[in-house]
Amino acid sequence: MQKISDELHNLSLCEVADLIKTKQVSAVETLQACFEQIDTLDPVHHAFVWQDRDSAMARALWLDCIQSAGEVLGSLHGVPMAHKDMYYRTGRVSACGSRIRSNEPARGTATVLRKLDAAGGIDVGGLAMVEFAMGPHGFNAHLPRSLNPWGHDRVPCGSSSGSGVAVASRMVYASLGSDTGGSVRCPAAANGIVGLLPTNELVSRRGTMPMSWSLDCVGPLTRTVRDAARILTEIAGPNANGGSASINYEHEIDGPLTGIRVGVAEGYFDEDLDPDVNKVVTGSLEVLRQSGANIIPVKIPRSVSIASDLHPLVMKAEGSANHKPWKRERGDEYSAEVGKRLEAGFFIPASDYINALQFRVFALDDFLETVLSKVDVLHTPLLPIPTPTLEQTAYSSGPNYLKMVVALTRNTKVINFLGLPALSVTCGFTSDGMPTSFQLVGRPFSESLLLRLGHRYQMETKLYREIPRELRRSSTQASVAAE
Amino acid sequence: MPVTAELLKAINREVQGIPIEEERWKELAVEVNQLRQAAESALGVHDFDRDPAEFSSLLRSRRG
Numbered sequence: 416m417q418k419i420s421d422e423l424h425n426l427s428l429c430e431v432a433d434l435i436k437t438k439q440v441s442a443v444e445t446l447q448a449c450f451e452q453i454d455t456l457d458p459v460h461h462a463f464v465w466q467d468r469d470s471a472m473a474r475a476l477w478l479d480c481i482q483s484a485g486e487v488l489g490s491l492h493g494v495p496m497a498h499k500d501m502y503y504r505t506g507r508v509s510a511c512g513s514r515i516r517s518n519e520p521a522r523g524t525a526t527v528l529r530k531l532d533a534a535g536g537i538d539v540g541g542l543a544m545v546e547f548a549m550g551p552h553g554f555n556a557h558l559p560r561s562l563n564p565w566g567h568d569r570v571p572c573g574s575s576s577g578s579g580v581a582v583a584s585r586m587v588y589a590s591l592g593s594d595t596g597g598s599v600r601c602p603a604a605a606n607g608i609v610g611l612l613p614t615n616e617l618v619s620r621r622g623t624m625p626m627s628w629s630l631d632c633v634g635p636l637t638r639t640v641r642d643a644a645r646i647l648t649e650i651a652g653p654n655a656n657g658g659s660a661s662i663n664y665e666h667e668i669d670g671p672l673t674g675i676r677v678g679v680a681e682g683y684f685d686e687d688l689d690p691d692v693n694k695v696v697t698g699s700l701e702v703l704r705q706s707g708a709n710i711i712p713v714k715i716p717r718s719v720s721i722a723s724d725l726h727p728l729v730m731k732a733e734g735s736a737n738h739k740p741w742k743r744e745r746g747d748e749y750s751a752e753v754g755k756r757l758e759a760g761f762f763i764p765a766s767d768y769i770n771a772l773q774f775r776v777f778a779l780d781d782f783l784e785t786v787l788s789k790v791d792v793l794h795t796p797l798l799p800i801p802t803p804t805l806e807q808t809a810y811s812s813g814p815n816y817l818k819m820v821v822a823l824t825r826n827t828k829v830i831n832f833l834g835l836p837a838l839s840v841t842c843g844f845t846s847d848g849m850p851t852s853f854q855l856v857g858r859p860f861s862e863s864l865l866l867r868l869g870h871r872y873q874m875e876t877k878l879y880r881e882i883p884r885e886l887r888r889s890s891t892q893a894s895v896a897a898e
Numbered sequence: 899m900p901v902t903a904e905l906l907k908a909i910n911r912e913v914q915g916i917p918i919e920e921e922r923w924k925e926l927a928v929e930v931n932q933l934r935q936a937a938e939s940a941l942g943v944h945d946f947d948r949d950p951a952e953f954s955s956l957l958r959s960r961r962g
Binding site: 614615616718721724725727728731739742743746747755758759761762763764767768769770771772773774775776777779780783787791834857858859860861864 | 922933939941952957
C-alpha cells in the first residue's frame, strides 16, 4: 500500500492546501511528508543550506490546533515552503550564499515572509543560492553543488538554484526566489517548474538582500501556474502585515483565451536560438492557438538589444556600490568568480550609469509602443540553449564559457531592464530529455493575463505532472530495495 | 576613447582602493570598455529631458 507521504509530496501547492483546509490531511502530516522527501533527496540534491524543523513542526501543530478550533489563517494554511537564503527574519542568519553574512542575524523580517506567515505558510528553511545572487548557472564555491533533479550532470541554473531544485524535487510546495536578470525564471526552466517575475515594484523587497535596486524583483517558483497565482495573491502589494491583496490572481485564472493576441518575436529573441529549443517552444504556440489565442508575429525594436548590453552596466554599478566596503576590507572572503564579477562596477563613470537609467525610460516606452500595443503578450523561449552540463559551466574566463553565461540570461535580463512581468512555463523537453520553457511577457501589472495563458497551457498539456528523471530513478531504487 | 589597464589601476590607486590581482587588470579593461560601449550606443537615442525617475510613473501609467 502506498504511504500517504508518497501521494502528498507529488500534489501541487493548491491541491495540498485545499486538502488541509477540508481536514483531509493535517499540516503536521504534510510537513512530515516534506521532511521524508528532504531526508531522501537532499543529501544528494543539496537544495537546503539550513532547516529549522523544530520551529516548522511547532507551527504545523499550532496551525492544526487553531484549525480544530475553527480558524484558518489564509490560503496557504499549513503549506510547507522554503525560500532562497536571502529573506530576512528577525534574529535569524541568512547568509545570502556568502561567508561575509554567515554570522549576521537579521534586524527585521522581510515583508513577503510576514505576508506568507499571515496566509498560514510554514517556513521550513533556507535554500541554496549563488553567492550574493551573482551568477546564472547556480554554482556557489562556498556550498555543496545543488543538483538538477532532471539530470545530475546538468546545472540547476541560478541564482535561485536551491529554490528550483527544492520545488522540482517535491521537497516543498513553493519557494521565493529573487530575479535581477533571470534568477527566478532560469532555475524554474532548468528544473521543469514555473517561475514568475512580477512587475517591478509590485512585490515588496523590504527585508530582502539587495543586489541591484533598479532590477531586483521577488518572485515565486512553483509546480503549477495556479500555485504561482496563489502565492502572488498573498505577496503582492506593499502592506507588511498581510491581509487580502487587491487582486485575487487565482480567481482570474480560468478566463477564456479567445481573441488574446500572442506575439511571436521577430528579432533578438529568435537570434542564436538552439534548433531543438526552437522546435519545442514553437510547438507550444499551437496549444495556445487551439485554445483561442491569435498568434501574431511582431518585430522587436533595436532598443531591446541596447537594453541587453546596458543591463550588466546597471547591475554591476549598483552591486559594486553596495559591496564596496566589503570588497575593500574583506575581499578574500568572496569566491573568485563572484569577487571578479563585481570589479568592473567600480570603474563605470556615474554619467554612464545615469544615461543607462535614462535609456531605461525610453526602452520601456519604445517596447510598449512597438510591441505591446500590437499584441497583448509576447511569447519567447526562456533559455535559448539546452540546459548546460556541470562541466560546461566549470569556472573559466574563456570565450566559450562567457558565451554560455551570456546565453543563459539573454532572454530574461532585458525584461528586468524593462520592468515588465514575465512568466516561465515548461513546454516540453529537448532531445537530451531536459525540460525547456517559454516565457510570456506582458504590459505592466498584467500578471493576471500571463497567469491565465500559462494556466490554460498547463491544463491542456499536463506537463507539470511529469516527475523529474532523478526522482523516478530514486523511487525505483527504493522500491527494489523494499522488495 | 578606450580605457586601459594602466588607467584603471591609477583610478583604483587614487579613488576606489579595491584589492585586485595584477593579472586581472587587462581582462578588466576589456570588460569596462564593453560596458562603456553599451552606454555610448544608448546616447544615440538620448533624450535631454528624460528623468530616470519617470520609469516608475511610466510603469504605473501603462497598466495592462
